[in-house]
Amino acid sequence: MRIGLWTKKILRWIGRVITLLVLLILIYLAAVAGFLVFPHQPKQGRAQDQGTVDRYTVYIVSNGVHTDFVFPVRSPVMDWTQVFSPHDFVDLALPADWIAIGWGDREFYLNTPTWGDLTVSRALHALFGLDHSLLHVSYYRQTSLDGFGATAHRLSLSRVQYEVLRDYVLGTVAHSASTVQAHPVAGRHYGLDDAFYEAGGRYSMLKTCNVWVGDGLVQADVRVSRWAPFDWSVVWYLGNNHEKN
Numbered sequence: 219m220r221i222g223l224w225t226k227k228i229l230r231w232i233g234r235v236i237t238l239l240v241l242l243i244l245i246y247l248a249a250v251a252g253f254l255v256f257p258h259q260p261k262q263g264r265a266q267d268q269g270t271v272d273r274y275t276v277y278i279v280s281n282g283v284h285t286d287f288v289f290p291v292r293s294p295v296m297d298w299t300q301v302f303s304p305h306d307f308v309d310l311a312l313p314a315d316w317i318a319i320g321w322g323d324r325e326f327y328l329n330t331p332t333w334g335d336l337t338v339s340r341a342l343h344a345l346f347g348l349d350h351s352l353l354h355v356s357y358y359r360q361t362s363l364d365g366f367g368a369t370a371h372r373l374s375l376s377r378v379q380y381e382v383l384r385d386y387v388l389g390t391v392a393h394s395a396s397t398v399q400a401h402p403v404a405g406r407h408y409g410l411d412d413a414f415y416e417a418g419g420r421y422s423m424l425k426t427c428n429v430w431v432g433d434g435l436v437q438a439d440v441r442v443s444r445w446a447p448f449d450w451s452v453v454w455y456l457g458n459n460h461e462k463n
Contacts, residue, residue: 246447250446250448257441257455260440274380279369280452283449288358288370289316289319293380302355303402307407311410321390323351350417353391353417355414383437386438432451435452
């Protein structure tokens, strides 16, 4: 009889936990939808909205789950090789035209090169912000970027917007006071043309890799969801900016 009572209590608590988890998931998704319905709206009348002469092409690239910034390697206002040295890569084919920069959880980045490597413990580790973060950087030639197709969303930014976005990314880079060069994670790569770098901030279910990209776009005054934890919530409003190369 006592065993039956304990069984009922355990089942009751399991039911409450499941109910709570479902409720939290629904609240999370409702918040995503709410921010999506009321996105950040670019301020009218500012220099970046007036079609100024200097325009800079930046891409937001999605792999279906994760988004990256893709910048021209060199422009009149930025040379990314000064921050992410080509010497940090295994065998980089130069000259490169574009640089992809993404942010994420350290453990997840280093030990989940493919989705087949994903484990429950690693996912929970990332969602609850239990580790530091890294930047994942890859260099591409134009022909490689063409292969992204519809997953590459093109933005045409003014110099002001580009500089704001550049400074946002640089603000995440961990480097010493004496140099702008980022600190690479020695010996850790997915392939020949990518590298990992130390970064600031902690990944969590509230600050995902996509939130990091979305926050940068908000600061650069691009129309985007104010909080975008999923890749689709980042690119939702970028469709009008997409052009094939």
